[in-house]
Amino acid sequence: MKIAIIGGGISGLSCGYYLTRNGHDATVFDPAPGGSIGSVNIEGCILETGPESWLAMKPWAEQLIRELGLGDELTGSNDAGRRTYVLRHGRFVTLPEGLQMVVPTRIWPVVESQLFTWETKFRMAIEMFRSPKAMPDRSVSEFVADHFGQEAVAYLAEPLLAGVYGGSPDDLSAASVLPKFVEYEQRYGSVVVGTMRDKRKPSGQSIFKTMRHGMGTLIDTLISRVNLIRSRVEAVSPSESGWQIYVAGHWQDFDHVVLACGANRAAPLIAPADARLGELLAAIPYTSSCIWTFGYRRSDVPHPLDAFGFLVPKPERRAIMACTWLGTKWAGRVPDDKAVFRCFSTDPDVSREAALDDLNRLMDLTAEPIFAINNRWPDSMPQYSVGHTARVAEIDARAAQIPGFSLIGNAFHGIGIPDCVRSAQKAAERIGAAHVQ
Numbered sequence: 373m374k375i376a377i378i379g380g381g382i383s384g385l386s387c388g389y390y391l392t393r394n395g396h397d398a399t400v401f402d403p404a405p406g407g408s409i410g411s412v413n414i415e416g417c418i419l420e421t422g423p424e425s426w427l428a429m430k431p432w433a434e435q436l437i438r439e440l441g442l443g444d445e446l447t448g449s450n451d452a453g454r455r456t457y458v459l460r461h462g463r464f465v466t467l468p469e470g471l472q473m474v475v476p477t478r479i480w481p482v483v484e485s486q487l488f489t490w491e492t493k494f495r496m497a498i499e500m501f502r503s504p505k506a507m508p509d510r511s512v513s514e515f516v517a518d519h520f521g522q523e524a525v526a527y528l529a530e531p532l533l534a535g536v537y538g539g540s541p542d543d544l545s546a547a548s549v550l551p552k553f554v555e556y557e558q559r560y561g562s563v564v565v566g567t568m569r570d571k572r573k574p575s576g577q578s579i580f581k582t583m584r585h586g587m588g589t590l591i592d593t594l595i596s597r598v599n600l601i602r603s604r605v606e607a608v609s610p611s612e613s614g615w616q617i618y619v620a621g622h623w624q625d626f627d628h629v630v631l632a633c634g635a636n637r638a639a640p641l642i643a644p645a646d647a648r649l650g651e652l653l654a655a656i657p658y659t660s661s662c663i664w665t666f667g668y669r670r671s672d673v674p675h676p677l678d679a680f681g682f683l684v685p686k687p688e689r690r691a692i693m694a695c696t697w698l699g700t701k702w703a704g705r706v707p708d709d710k711a712v713f714r715c716f717s718t719d720p721d722v723s724r725e726a727a728l729d730d731l732n733r734l735m736d737l738t739a740e741p742i743f744a745i746n747n748r749w750p751d752s753m754p755q756y757s758v759g760h761t762a763r764v765a766e767i768d769a770r771a772a773q774i775p776g777f778s779l780i781g782n783a784f785h786g787i788g789i790p791d792c793v794r795s796a797q798k799a800a801e802r803i804g805a806a807h808v809q
């Protein structure tokens with residue numbers, strides 16, 4: 373069986389790897405493999421063009437990395453220095469300890485915090501006394517405001533989720549983005565009670581994991597294990613024996629096609645074969661983002677850099693919405709005599725001057741950076757907007773009806789790297805099983 377995988381980001385490459393490992397004839401097509409993942413080394417600093425890590429509690433990326441023989445490359449965030457600042461009235465305020473995403477699980481850090489007014493602290497305290505209820509899907513803003521008030525939306529939910537999804541909590545679906553908390557609401561009424569009951573013992577491992585020499589190591593290794601054609605697929609068409617794809621000026625025959633190029637790019641490819649599926653895929657909104665990474669001499673940075681970085685909530689925001697202090701978050705990525713700031717913005721066009729103005733103001737910097745790199749990611753972040761679960765259920769059902777066809781990637785069942793690897797692995801298993809029958 374010949375399988376074409378269209379798109380060689382982490383989803384397509386890992387699907388290609390699993391299929392090839394299982395003895396299938398799989399080819400990955402992508403003019404720019406790796407998608408948003410890539411690493412560069414500048415002045416001895418290991419920098420990421422896109423994602424810098426993944427959540428360690430989701431095991432699928434790590435399992436793949438170990439299987440590839442890259443176990444020694446795995447490294448965890450420096451959690452001893454784990455602290456995040458949030459900008460409030462122009463000053464850095466520590467994010468209270470014990471927060472699980474937007475849910476407080478310890479009383480004193482919240483009581484003592486300067487991040488919230490007494491009204492919000494009171495809302496957080498009485499949230500424990502809610503009764504169970506089932507609600508239709510609603511936005512993250514509505515969900516969080518209902519439980520903790522509007523200030524918790526502005527100073528917790530918005531900056532935390534914008535960093536992950538690059539979108540607004542007014543649009544994101546609570547059921548898709550905060551599924552555990554929605555379940556607690558239904559079971560206990562209170563998400564605080566649900567989170568405290570479910571509080572797992574710390575595993576002892578770091579919260580975030582990455583690759584010692586950069587995330588690009590994973591991509592390079594996957595590329596070396598798959599059959600990759602660095603070309604863009606222009607069209608896809610069902611044929612009598614399976615599928616034809618139009619690439620590099622020719623039609624080529626395949627038995628199975630996997631679309632791993634993002635819902636927005638998959639939509640026009642599949643629409644001629646299934647217009648409704650094309651419509652459903654096109655209905656998944658995408659947002660853009662941009663990363664400016666600035667390197668300095670450590671001696672030019674007066675701040676002690678005693679945190680992973682800072683978040684800038686919308687009411688306080690100019691250009692930067694989050695900044696990671698790389699040398700504090702990761703051991704071995706930034707030499708001691710340097711300081712590196714990775715500045716994230718949801719405005720894809722943010723200029724060097726605007727990002728630097730913001731950074732200089734917030735970090736009291738006066739020296740010029742010794743390097744600056746910019747990575748823009750237009751239309752790269754699928755938004756799990758209200759109704760996402762229902763939309764994806766229809767997408768899955770329609771895709772399953774199309775013979776020899778699979779859809780994978782970050783737009784459906786999880787946006788993180790481990791979720792992408794899991795979706796690829798599951799598709800490879802399904803394709804393998806169908807081939808055996």
Ligand SMILES: Cc1cc2nc3c(=O)[nH]c(=O)nc-3n(C[C@H](O)[C@H](O)[C@H](O)COP(=O)(O)OP(=O)(O)OC[C@H]3O[C@@H](n4cnc5c(N)ncnc54)[C@H](O)[C@@H]3O)c2cc1C
Pocket residue numbers: 378379380381382383384401402403404405406407408409421422423424425426427603604605606632633634637661662663749752753780781782783787788789790792
């Ligand atoms: C700036 C940024 C920061 C992120 N940070 C994190 C993080 O810290 N942790 C985390 O877990 N996740 C993070 N993510 C999310 C995660 O990186 C992505 O969800 C994941 O990499 C998506 O992989 P993918 O293979 O599904 O899609 P993509 O990486 O988008 O790959 C799709 C590929 O399809 C190719 N393609 C498109 N059209 C065609 C065509 N017609 N023919 C052939 N190829 C085509 C493209 O060239 C691309 O390489 C981040 C994302 C971004 C953008």
